[in-house]
Amino acid sequence: MRTLNKEELYKIYPSSDGKRMADNTLQWEWIALIKLGMDAVFKDRPDVFVAGDLLWYPVKGRIDIRVAPDVLIAIGAPKESRGSYIQFAENNLPPQVVVEILSPSNTAKEMEKKLAFYQTYGVEEYYIYDPIRFIFSVYARRTDTLVLQEISEEEWLSPILGVRWSMKNGILELFRPDGQPFLSYLELFDEQNTALEELEQQREEMKNKVQMLEEQERMILAQASRIEQEIKQFKQEKQRADHEQQRADHEQQRAEQEQQRAEQEQQRADQEKQRADHEKSEKEKLIQKLKELGIDPDAI
Structure with a gap:
């Protein structure tokens, strides 16, 4: 069958x-x-x-x-x-x-x-x-x-x-x-509406948070730009300062060289003076000795 x-x-x-x-x-x-x-x-x-x-x-x-x-x-x-x-x-x-x-x-x-x-x-x-x-x-x-x-x-x-x-x-x-x-249909409906309202509130809070973060991002970017500009200015100032320091070092080096030359000239002058003083002393000793021998130095 x-x-x-x-x-x-x-x-x-x-x-x-x-x-x-x-x-x-x-x-x-x-x-x-x-x-x-x-x-x-x-x-x-x-x-x-x-x-x-x-x-x-x-x-x-x-x-x-x-x-x-x-x-x-x-x-x-x-x-x-x-x-x-x-x-x-x-x-x-x-x-x-x-x-x-x-x-x-x-x-x-x-x-x-x-x-x-x-x-x-x-x-x-x-x-x-x-x-x-x-x-x-x-x-x-x-x-x-x-x-x-x-x-x-x-x-x-x-x-x-x-x-x-x-x-x-x-x-x-x-x-x-x-x-x-x-839950009944109405309870599920109310629960769903509550969930949707909470979701919408969360979305609005998230939207506000995103806007706040975007504003913070703009502020951070602006601050970063200012810092970058300040760093750039600092580097320029440092370059100028380094250049001035180099020039000052060069001037100091030149001054030291001039001082060395002056000291060398002074040493030569001192040596010449010592030699002249020595010759004068020897000459005076010779004149004195000639006088002691009864010789007129001017007659020589």
Whole structure:
């Protein structure tokens, strides 16, 4: 027998049961928040399928056995579009996690039937939240039974999802494994606008900083130009001073040479005077000696 493809199966296993997805806006907002938040948690996992209000058929050939959880998560099922979740076409993999958001129309008998259904067909974690009466319940599988859990300190960390469910002041909050909260579209919109405003402020601050740096650069360049001019002037002054020093050294050298010549002339003059004085002294001695001998020096 030929195996039917999913499009053919969807004609046999209807994608709608004729019921509304949500009974009121509050219920719808919670369904959307959790479904889209789970999408974000598993955005990098191609093997995790998350759906909201999708009919789940757990038994082959039994279109009467079905339920549409407000949110279902099937880990191991490919992330692709579906008209319904037909379990035998998914390698007989049941959703491991389901979530129900209660509305005033939900009855205790209806919720008992859903608990029995999820217990029978392999759900491992079952979450129920009543956003009007602020009641939060968690069922986790223990062997073959979904057992109501005692939530320690009003928090529950899902072993399967890694998501933390927290009831503070009666309000349910969900946190991704990285600690970031699930946010609604409006919260994301406000957060994005805040981020854009901060980015614009950072851009304006950066622009002002760039202008300030450019002004500082102009001042530094002007100062560098002045310093360069002063260095140039200093070099010119130094060259002039060196030239003047060289000329002064030359003049001093010439003066020293003139002094040496004058000293040499003085030495020669002194020598001539000494010689003249010596000759005069010798002449006087000779005249004296001649007189002593009775000789008239003038007669000689």
